[in-house]
Amino acid sequence: MLKTLTAALAVTAIAGAAIAADLSGAGATFPAPIYAKWAEAYKAQTHVGLNYQAIGSGGGIKQIKAKTVDFGASDKPLKVQELKDSGLFQFPTVVGGVVPVVNIPGVGPGQLKLSGAVLADIFLGEIKRWNDPKITALNPGVRLPGLPITVVHRSDGSGTSFLFTTYLSMKNAAWAQKVGGNDSVEWPTGQGGKGNDGVAAFVRNTIGSIGYVEYVYIQQNKMSFVDLQTRGGQFIAPTENAFAAAASHGDWAHAPGYYLLLLDQPGADSWPITGATFILMYDHQQNPAVGEGVLKFFDWAYRYGDGQAKALSYVPLPEPVKAQIRKAWAANIKGPNGQPVYVSR
Amino acid sequence: MSDVSASLSPPAAPKKRVKPRGALFDPIFSVLCAAAATLLLSALAGVMASLLIGGWPAFAKFGISFFTSTTWNPVTEVYGGAGPIVGTLITAFLALVLSLPIALGVAVFLTEFCPSVLRRPIGVAVELLAGIPSIVYGMWGLFVFAPVFANLIEIPLISWAPPGSIWEKIFTGVPNGSGILTASIILAIMILPFMAATLRELFLTVPPKVRESAYGSGCTPLEVVWSVTLPYVRRSAIGAVMLGLGRALGETMAVTFVIGNSHTFPQGIFDGGSTIASTIANEFAEATGEMHTAALLALGFVLFLITFVVLAIARALLGSAKNG
Numbered sequence: 316m317l318k319t320l321t322a323a324l325a326v327t328a329i330a331g332a333a334i335a336a337d338l339s340g341a342g343a344t345f346p347a348p349i350y351a352k353w354a355e356a357y358k359a360q361t362h363v364g365l366n367y368q369a370i371g372s373g374g375g376i377k378q379i380k381a382k383t384v385d386f387g388a389s390d391k392p393l394k395v396q397e398l399k400d401s402g403l404f405q406f407p408t409v410v411g412g413v414v415p416v417v418n419i420p421g422v423g424p425g426q427l428k429l430s431g432a433v434l435a436d437i438f439l440g441e442i443k444r445w446n447d448p449k450i451t452a453l454n455p456g457v458r459l460p461g462l463p464i465t466v467v468h469r470s471d472g473s474g475t476s477f478l479f480t481t482y483l484s485m486k487n488a489a490w491a492q493k494v495g496g497n498d499s500v501e502w503p504t505g506q507g508g509k510g511n512d513g514v515a516a517f518v519r520n521t522i523g524s525i526g527y528v529e530y531v532y533i534q535q536n537k538m539s540f541v542d543l544q545t546r547g548g549q550f551i552a553p554t555e556n557a558f559a560a561a562a563s564h565g566d567w568a569h570a571p572g573y574y575l576l577l578l579d580q581p582g583a584d585s586w587p588i589t590g591a592t593f594i595l596m597y598d599h600q601q602n603p604a605v606g607e608g609v610l611k612f613f614d615w616a617y618r619y620g621d622g623q624a625k626a627l628s629y630v631p632l633p634e635p636v637k638a639q640i641r642k643a644w645a646a647n648i649k650g651p652n653g654q655p656v657y658v659s660r
Numbered sequence: 661m662s663d664v665s666a667s668l669s670p671p672a673a674p675k676k677r678v679k680p681r682g683a684l685f686d687p688i689f690s691v692l693c694a695a696a697a698t699l700l701l702s703a704l705a706g707v708m709a710s711l712l713i714g715g716w717p718a719f720a721k722f723g724i725s726f727f728t729s730t731t732w733n734p735v736t737e738v739y740g741g742a743g744p745i746v747g748t749l750i751t752a753f754l755a756l757v758l759s760l761p762i763a764l765g766v767a768v769f770l771t772e773f774c775p776s777v778l779r780r781p782i783g784v785a786v787e788l789l790a791g792i793p794s795i796v797y798g799m800w801g802l803f804v805f806a807p808v809f810a811n812l813i814e815i816p817l818i819s820w821a822p823p824g825s826i827w828e829k830i831f832t833g834v835p836n837g838s839g840i841l842t843a844s845i846i847l848a849i850m851i852l853p854f855m856a857a858t859l860r861e862l863f864l865t866v867p868p869k870v871r872e873s874a875y876g877s878g879c880t881p882l883e884v885v886w887s888v889t890l891p892y893v894r895r896s897a898i899g900a901v902m903l904g905l906g907r908a909l910g911e912t913m914a915v916t917f918v919i920g921n922s923h924t925f926p927q928g929i930f931d932g933g934s935t936i937a938s939t940i941a942n943e944f945a946e947a948t949g950e951m952h953t954a955a956l957l958a959l960g961f962v963l964f965l966i967t968f969v970v971l972a973i974a975r976a977l978l979g980s981a982k983n984g
Contacts, residue, residue: 473946506921513917
């Protein structure tokens with residue numbers, strides 16, 4: 316009995332020591348699975364753990380501003396001014412895509428083609444039936460029924476909605492004026508499902524519906540995705556290559572504070588609704604060891620984590636972007652003595 | 661007789677009064693009880709105050725339109741809570757209407773008709789139902805109940821409703837199984853076991869003598885329930901129903917999954933709506949704007965008030981029932 320107790324105490328003591336060195340982060344739910352995967356592998360190698368709480372991007376921003384965590388995570392980049400005001404530095408980690416999905420009898424995955432402007436008209440409620448001339452004009456040869464369109468959107472505030480609505484704002488002036496782009500908006504029409512799961516379930520249950528989900532969900536649920544029109548006018552399917560193309564066409568070098576949306580990027584193969592997810596940390600680190608720990612972790616993830624990211628349907632950042640970010644760390648994130656807390660080698 | 665009185669008479673020698681053994685702890689005990697009650701009250705007051713303070717910017721900026729407008733626009737930061745407020749009242753009321761008869765039926769069956777072999781298993785089953793987490797009801801509602809409900813109820817009713825009639829208006833909505841009515845049904849299932857279990861316990865408090873004399877004077881079981889059991893427990897029964905209503909008003913996750921989450925007034929019972937609790941659950945985590953957070957906290961305060969008013973009305977009803 317006493318032996319077990321001593322053993323238990325010893326284990327607790329060791330765990331306690333490990334926790335003391337652990338990194339803490341909070342924020343976006345979208346990258347949570349890959350951060351967890353990276354953390355597991357990183358801990359196996361370095362014995363440094365990561366305690367990441369997937370509480371949502373808004374929560375992540377609040378937590379880092381309250382300094383309760385070592386880093387925050389957000390799907391929505393902060394604007395340069397906001398970064399400056401709060402003394403934060405942000406950098407992207409992985410890229411993902413948002414994909415419109417439909418439930419129309421007789422229309423399979425990739426058979427329906429839409430442009431951003433028409434997509435916005437549908438979500439505005441101006442196009443009410445699937446055989447509307449604006450839709451059939453883009454889809455010669457596809458038999459579209461006269462079904463009423465049911466719009467399904469996210470009910471919870473989310474980075475997915477932010478990317479989707481911001482893209483619609485870019486492509487359709489009426490959308491930009493009436494609704495705008497945000498992580499939650501006043502939807503002109505339709506029903507709200509909670510989370511990607513909720514949207515996927517509503518679309519599956521509703522004949523004639525259209526919604527949008529993160530890419531990984533169309534694979535899990537075998538949903539009928541929609542081909543979208545790129546900036547050059549071609550229609551392409553959502554694939555990991557298409558997201559990677561959008562990420563590599565992004566002009567990261569000229570994006571101050573890495574405020575860059577990968578929406579509607581040039582290139583014939585760039586998926587129009589692509590976005591990166593971001594990490595937020597203070598550029599002045601009170602405790603340099605903590606800042607170093609965080610940067611070491613993400614440097615390790617850039618170096619060795621691409622395979623795991625791909626396995627979970629995320630798209631890793633292009634190598635040149637990673638190199639730039641490593642330089643930006645050394646130039647921006649400093650300890651109390653003005654020295655960089657971490658220089659990647 | 662005389663022996664007994666002799667033995668009970670006080671002894672002649674005066675004796676020092678002995679304090680009872682527990683007397684030392686009595687003051688501590690009463691202080692602890694008072695502290696528990698104070699803690700509860702101050703927690704209540706603290707929550708109310710922080711909701712009011714947190715929500716004050718929204719009340720101050722939008723004034724009365726916070727209660728009358730259905731605009732809920734996080735982009736322009738204009739918030740009106742009429743949609744969620746009305747949705748909360750409608751779903752809770754419908755849930756009560758749906759579940760009360762069934763809860764009464766369960767309780768009456770268990771106390772009047774049930775063979776004693778079945779009584780325990782059914783009672784335990786009812787209590788187990790009450791223990792299922794809200795999120796499980798939500799998932800079940802969305803993935804299992806909603807598709808069945810759409811196919812068996814919504815689509816037939818929508819296609820049956822004669823054009824131009826009041827039925828067409830009531831049955832407006834997208835037939836995918838989500839909406840006000842689905843949320844109310846899920847809520848009804850959730851508060852049912854709670855109310856049934858409480859009502860059963862209440863019915864069991866009716867002294868058997870009273871019921872048996874009613875049966876003895878020739879009453880049917882219906883008459884016994886209606887004119888003996890129910891009047892006997894009326895006050896506590898209303899309390900039980902109000903507690904069920906309270907749970908329905910504040911229920912969050914299950915409703916969020918199936919209500920359809922639109923901030924406008926629902927057009928019909930199959931249409932999407934929202935409740936205060938579902939709106940907060942949906943948006944609080946991602947509310948970055950100050951006014952957005954304030955509006956959500958203000959909604960929370962309104963929910964607090966609604967619950968308070970419901971309880972106050974219940975008290976008033978109880979009072980008048982007692983006097984009348």
